[in-house]
Amino acid sequence: xEITFDHVTHSYNPNSPTANLGLDDVSFTIKDKLFTxxxxxxxxxxxxxxxxxxxxxKPTSGNIKVGERVITSETNNKNLKPLRKQxxxxxxxxxNQLFEDTVEKDIMFGPMNFGASEEEAxxxxxxxxxxxxxxxxYLTQSPFDLSGGQxxxxxxAGVLASDPETIILDEPTAGLDPVGRKEIMELFKGxxxxxxxxxxxxxxxxxxxxxxxxxxxxxxxxxITEGLPKEVFNNQDLLKEDLLTLPKSAAFAKExxxxxxxxxxxxxxxxELGIEIKQQLNGD
Amino acid sequence: xxxxxxxxxxxxxxxIYRLDPRGKFLLTFYFVGIVFLANNVASYAFLLAFVLFAxxxxxxxxxxxxxxxxxxxxxxxxxxxxxxxxxxxxHPIWHWGIFTLSKEGMVIAGYIFMRFILIIFISTLLxxxxxxxxxxxxxxxxxxxxxxxxxxxxxxxxMLSIALxxxxxxxxxxxxxxxxxxxxxxxxxxxxxxxxxxxxxxxxIPLFVSSFSIAxxxxxxxxxxxxxxxxxxxxxxxxxxxxxxxxxxxxMAAVTIILLFLRSY
Amino acid sequence: xxxxxxxxxxxxxxxxxxxPAINNLSLDIYKNEWVxxxxxxxxxxxxxxxxxxxxxxxxxxxxxxxxxxxxxxxxxxxxxxIGIVFQNPDHQFVGATVEDDVAFGLENQGIPRDKMVTExxxxxxxxxxxxxxxxxxxSLSGGQxxxxxxAGVLATKPQIIxxxxxxxxxxxxxxxxxxxxxxxxxxxxxxxxxxITHDIEETELSQRIVVINDGxxxxxxxxxxxxxxxxxxxxxxxxxxxxxxxxxxLGDKLKLPEGYLNEEELKQQLWxxxxxx
Ligand SMILES: Nc1ncnc2c1ncn2[C@@H]1O[C@H](COP(=O)(O)OP(=O)(O)OP(=O)(O)O)[C@@H](O)[C@H]1O
Ligand SMILES: Nc1ncnc2c1ncn2[C@@H]1O[C@H](COP(=O)(O)OP(=O)(O)OP(=O)(O)O)[C@@H](O)[C@H]1O
Ligand SMILES: [Mg+2]
Ligand SMILES: [Mg+2]
Numbered sequence: 001x002e003i004t005f006d007h008v009t010h011s012y013n014p015n016s017p018t019a020n021l022g023l024d025d026v027s028f029t030i031k032d033k034l035f036t037x038x039x040x041x042x043x044x045x046x047x048x049x050x051x052x053x054x055x056x057x058k059p060t061s062g063n064i065k066v067g068e069r070v071i072t073s074e075t076n077n078k079n080l081k082p083l084r085k086q087x088x089x090x091x092x093x094x095x096n097q098l099f100e101d102t103v104e105k106d107i108m109f110g111p112m113n114f115g116a117s118e119e120e121a122x123x124x125x126x127x128x129x130x131x132x133x134x135x136x137x138y139l140t141q142s143p144f145d146l147s148g149g150q151x152x153x154x155x156x157a158g159v160l161a162s163d164p165e166t167i168i169l170d171e172p173t174a175g176l177d178p179v180g181r182k183e184i185m186e187l188f189k190g191x192x193x194x195x196x197x198x199x200x201x202x203x204x205x206x207x208x209x210x211x212x213x214x215x216x217x218x219x220x221x222x223x224i225t226e227g228l229p230k231e232v233f234n235n236q237d238l239l240k241e242d243l244l245t246l247p248k249s250a251a252f253a254k255e256x257x258x259x260x261x262x263x264x265x266x267x268x269x270x271x272e273l274g275i276e277i278k279q280q281l282n283g284d
Numbered sequence: 285x286x287x288x289x290x291x292x293x294x295x296x297x298x299x300i301y302r303l304d305p306r307g308k309f310l311l312t313f314y315f316v317g318i319v320f321l322a323n324n325v326a327s328y329a330f331l332l333a334f335v336l337f338a339x340x341x342x343x344x345x346x347x348x349x350x351x352x353x354x355x356x357x358x359x360x361x362x363x364x365x366x367x368x369x370x371x372x373x374x375h376p377i378w379h380w381g382i383f384t385l386s387k388e389g390m391v392i393a394g395y396i397f398m399r400f401i402l403i404i405f406i407s408t409l410l411x412x413x414x415x416x417x418x419x420x421x422x423x424x425x426x427x428x429x430x431x432x433x434x435x436x437x438x439x440x441x442x443m444l445s446i447a448l449x450x451x452x453x454x455x456x457x458x459x460x461x462x463x464x465x466x467x468x469x470x471x472x473x474x475x476x477x478x479x480x481x482x483x484x485x486x487x488x489i490p491l492f493v494s495s496f497s498i499a500x501x502x503x504x505x506x507x508x509x510x511x512x513x514x515x516x517x518x519x520x521x522x523x524x525x526x527x528x529x530x531x532x533x534x535x536m537a538a539v540t541i542i543l544l545f546l547r548s549y
Numbered sequence: 550x551x552x553x554x555x556x557x558x559x560x561x562x563x564x565x566x567x568x569p570a571i572n573n574l575s576l577d578i579y580k581n582e583w584v585x586x587x588x589x590x591x592x593x594x595x596x597x598x599x600x601x602x603x604x605x606x607x608x609x610x611x612x613x614x615x616x617x618x619x620x621x622x623x624x625x626x627x628x629x630x631i632g633i634v635f636q637n638p639d640h641q642f643v644g645a646t647v648e649d650d651v652a653f654g655l656e657n658q659g660i661p662r663d664k665m666v667t668e669x670x671x672x673x674x675x676x677x678x679x680x681x682x683x684x685x686x687x688s689l690s691g692g693q694x695x696x697x698x699x700a701g702v703l704a705t706k707p708q709i710i711x712x713x714x715x716x717x718x719x720x721x722x723x724x725x726x727x728x729x730x731x732x733x734x735x736x737x738x739x740x741x742x743x744x745i746t747h748d749i750e751e752t753e754l755s756q757r758i759v760v761i762n763d764g765x766x767x768x769x770x771x772x773x774x775x776x777x778x779x780x781x782x783x784x785x786x787x788x789x790x791x792x793x794x795x796x797x798x799l800g801d802k803l804k805l806p807e808g809y810l811n812e813e814e815l816k817q818q819l820w821x822x823x824x825x826x
Contacts (some may be wrong), residue, residue: 042690042720056463081469089467096457097464099489109486113469144493149590158468175636175717177590177747178788203720245721248750248791255816260823270791274798281803281822415685417645445645452687453639501640508602508633509643509701510625510657518659520652520669 001067001086001165001197003030003053008062010048022048024221025062030214035189035198037208037229039244040218046201049218050168053199054087055080066166085114088164092171094155095148103129103146103154104139110162121161128157133183149180156184166197173204185211209233209247209268219243234265249273294412299528300342305418306425307529311536312410318540319402327546328398334539335405342413352408353401360400367393416448421523438517446502453498454491461490552616553709553741554578554601559610561600561764570596571607572764580708583735583742585752585772588761589786594745597761598713602631615708629658632702636714638694642686647678647697650686654705672704673697676730692723699730703738710734712744716751728754749776749788753811760785776809 010023023045030036038046051057052064055071064071069083088110091097100106107128108121116124129139132153138146143154156172169188173181189211192198202208208215208229216226217238224243225232238244246254250266253273257263261280267273300308322328339346353360371393373386411419424441431437462472465486472483554577561571570593578584586594599605601612603624611618614627632654635641644650651672655665673679676696686694695715702710712731716724732754735742744755752758758775760768762785768775775782776790783789792815796805805818 041722042692051463054467056466081471084467084469087467089464091460091464091467094464096461096490096494097468097486099486099493110468147591162469175590175714175747177588177786178749179783179786180590182788205721242722249795252791252795252812252816255812256819259820261819270794270798274795277795277799277819278803281819281826415645417649446643449643449645456639498640501635501637502643504599504604505633505635505641506643506653507604508628508631509654510628510705511653512625512657516659517656518661518665520649520656520662520665522662 002032002065003067003166003197003199004065005029005049005052006063006065008052008059008064010052010057011060014060021221022057023052023059026218026221026223027062028216028223028226030197030199033192033195033197034213035192035200035211037212037215038199038201038218039203039205039208039215041243044218045221046218047170048221050089050170050199050201053166053168054084054089056089081114085162086164087166087168088159088162089168090156090159090170090172092174093152094159094172095143095151097155097158098143098151101142102139103141103143106143106154107139107158107161110158114162116162124161124163125157128161129154131160132157132187149176152176152180152184156187160191164196166199167191169198169200169202171201171203173202173207205233205245205247206249209249217244230265230268233268292411293415294344294348296342296344296413298341298343298413300338300409301413302528303413303532304523304525304529305414306422306523307525307532308410308414309419309422310426311532312406314536315406316403318543319399321543321547322395322398323547327543328395328402330543330546331402332398335402335409338409339405342409344409344412348412349405349408352404356400356404360397363400364393364397367396417445417521418523420444420448421521425523438515439513450495450498450502454495457494457498458487458491461487461494464490550579552577553580553582553614554743555613556601557611559597559600559612560608561596561605562608563596568763570764571600574610574761574764574766576759576766576769578709578741578743580741581735581739582757583732583744583755585755585758586743586745586761587747587749587752587758587785587787592761592786593764594761595713596764598633598711598743598745601711602628602633629705630707631709631711632705632707633711633713634695634698634702634715636717638691638698638718639686641698642694645685646682647673647684647686647689648682650697651701651704654701658705668704672700675703675734676700690723692719692726695719695723695727696730699727699734703734707740709741709743712742712746714745714747717747724751747786749782749790753790760787773809773811 005026005028008023008026009021011019012022013019026049038049040046048057052059052071053066055075058071058073058075060073066083066087098106100109104122104125107125111121111124112118125139126136129136134150134153138150143151146154159167167188173184176184185207188198188200200212212229214227215229215232217224217232225235225238232238233244233246233250239246246266247268249270249272250268253263253266253276263276267276319331322331339349368385368389369383371384371386371389373384373388376384376386378385420441423444424437427435427437470483470486556574556576559571559574560569562569574597586597588594600607603619613619615630617623617627619627642650643653648669651669652665655668660668670679673682676699678693678696678700681689681693689697710731716727719727728751731742734740744751746752752772755772758770758772759766760775767785768778776793779789779793792810792812795815796810803822810818
């Protein structure tokens with residue numbers, strides 16, 4: 001599903017002296033079936049932005065098109081289920097949403113809210129638990145007896161179980177160890193390969209370089225740039241103003257270029273960097 | 285949650301902000317007391333003038349005070365209508381079944397309405413210009429004499445201030461959990477009463493779990509910074525009573541005298 | 550070198566847990582060291598922190614802080630020597646404003662008010678948050694809150710600062726400022742730093758890395774020695790350092806020295822290779 005933001009502005013507490021613009025006239029398109037990363041400093045408006053996609057927040061002005069559906073300030077709170085079924089959302093520390101007495105019931109909760117039969121929901125739970133790297137024996141346990149990392153996986157399974165077409169991830173790997181983080185990121189990449197649209201909010205630029213097809217940079221509620229990660233990380237203006245941190249490979253390449261090495265464009269992944277260095281050293 | 289004005293602090297600076305919170309706190313209570321002394325148009329008008337003057341001194345937009353009425357709007361309306369229709373009278377203007385509309389009824393309803401306005405405005409003024417922590421400090425200071433009878437004043441005050449610190453965290457947490465469950469297809473406030481109550485289970489359990497873990501984290505953080513049991517602590521925040529606070533008390537005394545005079549006018 | 554923390558044969562099992570969270574662990578930490586503690590989720594890092602600060606009580610074994618074995622009677626004194634900065638900035642902010650929060654530890658020690666005022670100011674200056682003195686926590690960013698937390702810890706003049714994933718919820722910018730600040734303070738104030746982290750790059754700042762797995766110490770050495778473990782690091786939930794990964798993609802054709810190279814060294818080597826081409 002293609003998602004289009006058209007001059008979207010969101011003001012928190014409008015008409016009060018504590019009003020602040022969470023989003024300021026944002027227009028851009030998130031392409032279907034791609035992996036889009038959204039980056040920006042703390043408080044820049046990333047979470048505010050993505051909460052509009054499943055109408056948890058509504059724009060103060062402007063509109064958002066999600067497939068056929070249009071969300072405006074007038075959008076009614078009723079009848080949002082079809083939209084929320086299509087757009088799944090994994091929040092930061094998603095383990096905080098668990099509440100049922102077994103893992104299975106918790107995973108089934110979403111699909112059943114969206115109208116699946118008990119059978120279908122159960123089937124989906126069995127499929128998803130494996131998908132997130134746990135085995136079926138976990139289904140009968142209480143989610144509260146699991147470790148943090150396992151709870152995180154169950155929560156993610158609970159979102160995936162409704163089979164959303166678009167999956168929004170708001171810093172889903174915070175607090176996980178690197179091995180766990182990598183496994184979760186690979187899981188999302190796999191989902192994309194199955195034809196889902198993935199939107200990821202992250203502070204980890206290496207993940208952006210490694211996994212994203214497109215990226216958008218938000219600063220103080222404004223979209224300041226979007227495009228291919230390779231282009232965006234090579235945008236000198238942004239780097240000069242310190243609005244963006246480079247992935248490690250790009251930062252290292254930039255260092256290398258101080259003496260001898262030359263890069264038309266900074267490579268952003270280790271593989272790219274390796275190839276470029278080899279080429280420049282072997283002269284081929 | 286964002287719409288409730290009563291009980292909210294609004295950052296700002298003016299004479300009213302700078303008053304000692306203890307004085308503000310006690311004078312507000314005192315004022316609520318004397319509102320009940322008003323008994324005629326003149327005395328109510330005088331008190332309203334006083335409140336509006338205080339609002340003016342606070343430099344806060346009157347709109348905030350009017351918004352403060354919102355949450356209790358129905359309560360006010362109900363009470364006023366009750367007075368309007370049920371005040372017994374010997375000269376009813378209109379009469380239907382058990383309902384009576386009379387001049388006396390209208391006057392009493394008007395007074396009640398005025399009382400609501402006065403009380404809500406003055407307490408909104410207190411909370412808008414005084415941080416919760418100042419209020420909790422005031423309570424501690426006012427209750428200090430109770431220490432003599434072994435009442436744990438310091439602990440209670442700290443408990444109060446931690447509770448105050450907890451409120452925004454919990455509000456935040458609630459919003460997050462509600463959002464997460466909404467995204468999983470929960471509709472709050474839809475369907476029959478049973479369904480509505482049921483829809484809160486997915487909120488309450490996670491909220492319970494996370495408030496426990498926040499409380500645990502906070503307790504660990506406090507203990508690691510050497511918080512024992514509230515004894516032997518010194519205090520960083522001090523309240524200072526100044527000339528303008530004295531002035532305020534004198535001013536309030538004058539208001540009382542004028543009010544008593546107007547009562548029998 | 551003088552030992553500031555000395556842990557011997559420590560054991561701890563949470564009530565109702567099947568496995569011990571800390572399993573016969575011994576560890577010495579020296580004055581002015583920066584030690585990184587790393588390991589998988591659930592390996593026991595935070596539990597160890599809580600034991601060191603006496604927030605939970607060990608089943609067996611001893612912990613000595615600054616030469617004194619801690620027990621119920623002297624734990625409060627020991628605690629004044631240790632400051633902990635936790636992971637979640639929101640869950641450790643006690644005060645209603647920045648200055649109140651910084652003062653909290655001092656209040657607990659019963660420091661007179663005049664002295665507190667100057668010490669709060671000093672601590673805020675150290676973390677460059679003086680301008681935010683009167684602000685309430687909700688109006689601060691995560692990085693700013695963590696700096697306030699550090700100020701609160703510094704105000705009580707501890708000898709040891711423990712950071713339990715204190716930078717993990719921050720953006721790269723916030724992370725960098727907090728780490729630089731801690732490094733600078735360690736040098737200026739002769740502090741001992743224990744930092745718990747999942748970020749391998751962060752461990753480069755330290756003199757020593759301790760790897761914990763299932764409540765036991767499985768590796769303990771200089772960063773270079775630990776990084777040399779290569780892909781074995783994954784067993785402990787860790788990532789290989791960037792330079793290791795880069796070197797392995799470069800293949801063996803390039804003549805690079807054996808063993809771990811940090812970014813600066815690798816850069817120099819590559820420049821050298823480039824110049825003789
Ligand atoms: N419920 C709210 N009420 C008022 N202001 C809010 C609310 N939620 C967010 N804001 C403000 O809106 C701005 C954008 O916040 P948002 O949470 O979207 O940032 P973010 O980019 O997701 O940050 P982070 O990286 O910390 O998650 C911030 O200035 C924040 O303080
Ligand atoms: N309050 C608790 N009650 C019961 N068990 C606990 C508690 N806290 C931790 N544990 C368990 O003790 C073990 C060690 O946990 P600990 O929190 O020390 O790990 P950690 O290394 O800090 O992990 P992380 O990287 O996730 O922070 C884990 O198996 C965990 O599940
Ligand atoms: Mg966010
Ligand atoms: Mg931990």
